[in-house]
Amino acid sequence: MINAGSIGMPLHFGKVPNFLSERMGNMGDAIIESIVDNYGVSEVLTRMSDPNWFQAFGAVTGMHWNSSGVTAVLLGALKKKLNPKAHELGLYILGGKGKAAYGTEKQIDRVSKKHGLPGTELAKSSRLTRRIDNNAIQDGFDLYQQYFVLSKDGEWTGITQGMNKGSRRARRYHWHSPTVRSFSASPHTGIVGIEDQKVLNLVDEKADQLRNNMVELTKDKPSEIVRAIEATDLPDRHDVRKEDINMNRLASVLDLAYNRDVENFEELVDLHGVGPRTLKALAMASEVIHGDATRFDDPARFSFAVGGKDGRPHPIDTKAFDETVEMLQNSVDKSKMGDEDKSSALKRLHKMAVTGETKGTPIEFLQDLIDHEWNHAESSGGKTFMGNVVKGLTRKIMDTQNPVLYGKSND
Numbered sequence: 001m002i003n004a005g006s007i008g009m010p011l012h013f014g015k016v017p018n019f020l021s022e023r024m025g026n027m028g029d030a031i032i033e034s035i036v037d038n039y040g041v042s043e044v045l046t047r048m049s050d051p052n053w054f055q056a057f058g059a060v061t062g063m064h065w066n067s068s069g070v071t072a073v074l075l076g077a078l079k080k081k082l083n084p085k086a087h088e089l090g091l092y093i094l095g096g097k098g099k100a101a102y103g104t105e106k107q108i109d110r111v112s113k114k115h116g117l118p119g120t121e122l123a124k125s126s127r128l129t130r131r132i133d134n135n136a137i138q139d140g141f142d143l144y145q146q147y148f149v150l151s152k153d154g155e156w157t158g159i160t161q162g163m164n165k166g167s168r169r170a171r172r173y174h175w176h177s178p179t180v181r182s183f184s185a186s187p188h189t190g191i192v193g194i195e196d197q198k199v200l201n202l203v204d205e206k207a208d209q210l211r212n213n214m215v216e217l218t219k220d221k222p223s224e225i226v227r228a229i230e231a232t233d234l235p236d237r238h239d240v241r242k243e244d245i246n247m248n249r250l251a252s253v254l255d256l257a258y259n260r261d262v263e264n265f266e267e268l269v270d271l272h273g274v275g276p277r278t279l280k281a282l283a284m285a286s287e288v289i290h291g292d293a294t295r296f297d298d299p300a301r302f303s304f305a306v307g308g309k310d311g312r313p314h315p316i317d318t319k320a321f322d323e324t325v326e327m328l329q330n331s332v333d334k335s336k337m338g339d340e341d342k343s344s345a346l347k348r349l350h351k352m353a354v355t356g357e358t359k360g361t362p363i364e365f366l367q368d369l370i371d372h373e374w375n376h377a378e379s380s381g382g383k384t385f386m387g388n389v390v391k392g393l394t395r396k397i398m399d400t401q402n403p404v405l406y407g408k409s410n411d
Contacts, residue, residue, distance in 0.1 A: 026325045028077055028081065045176060051174050064309055092149070157174070251365075255359070257280040310385060315383055315394070316383045328346075378394075
C-alpha cells in the first residue's frame with residue numbers, strides 16, 4: 001500500500017493525562033495484536049506506513065483528531081506495551097522523541113543480533129531516512145522524532161516527524177522497506193505535512209538532474225520544477241465539522257449502534273449485552289483492524305469512537321473505552337487458544353457497517369450528535385485533559401480553544 005501525500009497537523013502542546021495514556025496503550029495493543037492475528041506482522045507495518053491510517057488509529061484511541069502529538073504519544077504507548085512481548089509478537093518499536101531518537105541505531109543493533117538480521121544495513125536505512133527527511137526534503141521542518149518499527153524478519157516501517165515553529169505546524173514522514181527501491185528516488189510511502197507550503201524534494205524520482213547538479217542548484221533556481229508533494233491539510237482548529245468526515249460512513253455506524261434489532265443483531269455478531277456507545281467504538285476499532293486503505297481519508301471520523309482528550313468532538317467516554325478494550329483483548333486471547341468466534345464477530349461488525357453505507361442516510365445531524373454526546377458526558381463522568389467534565393463549565397472552556405490558539409471562531 002503506497003499512500004503518497006501529506007496531512008498538515010497543528011502543533012499541540014501539553015501532556016496527555018494518565019487516565020488516557022494507559023487506555024491508549026491498552027487499545028493500541030489490542031488493535032495491533034488483532035491485525036497480527038488476522039493478517040500477520042507485515043500488514044501492521046504496511047498500515048503504519050499509511051499516514052491517514054495512522055492518524056485514524058490515534059483518533060480511535062482517544063487522541064485529538066488532528067494533533068501532531070499523536071506520533072509520540074501513540075508510538076510511546078505502543079512501545080511500552082508491545083516491546084516486552086516483542087519476541088512472541090515478532091514486532092519491535094524502536095526510537096523515540098528528542099534524545100531518544102538518537103538511540104535508534106543501537107536499538108536496531110540489539111534486535112538484529114537476537115534474530116540474525118543485517119544490523120549494519122538496517123541501521124544505515126534508519127540513518128538515511130533521518131538524513132533525507134531532515135536535509136534532502138527542504139520544507140522548513142526540523143526533525144525531532146524518529147521511530148523504526150522492525151519485524152523479526154527484517155521488514156521495517158520508518159516514521160519521522162519535523163516541526164516548523166514559525167508556522168506552528170508539524171510534518172510526519174512515512175517509509176516502508178518493501179517500497180524503497182532507492183533512497184534517492186521517491187522512497188517515501190507517505191509524507192504528512194502542510195498543504196500550501198512549497199517543498200523542494202530532492203529525493204523525488206523526477207529530480208535526478210537536480211541531484212546530479214547540486215552545486216548549480218544551490219546557485220540558481222532550477223529550470224525543472226520539482227513536484228510538490230500532494231497534501232491533505234488538517235486545519236488549525238479543534239472542532240470537528242461535516243467537511244472533515246465521510247458522513248455516510250459515520251451515519252452507518254450510528255445506525256448500527258442505536259437502531260438495530262437487538263436480538264437478531266446479537267445473534268448475528270455474537271456481541272451480547274453491548275451498549276450502543278461501546279458498539280460504536282467497537283465498529284470503528286474493527287474498521288481500523290479490517291478496513292482497506294481507501295477508508296482512512298477522513299481520520300476525524302474516528303474521533304467519534306470514544307471521544308477526544310480535548311473534548312472534540314466530545315469528551316472521552318471511559319466506560320465505552322474500557323468495555324471496547326476488554327472485548328478486543330478478549331477476542332485476541334480467545335483467538336490465541338483457537339477460538340475464532342469473537343474475532344469473526346468483529347469482522348462481521350465491520351462488514352455490516354460498510355453495507356449500511358449504501359442507505360444514503362441524511363447528513364444534517366452532526367451538531368445534534370455532538371450536543372447529545374456532550375450532554376451524556378456531563379451526566380455520566382466524561383473526561384477531558386482537564387479531568388472530569390463539569391456541567392456548564394468544561395464545554396465553555398473548550399469553546400475558547402479555537403480563538404485563543406488559532407485566532408479563529410468555531411463558526
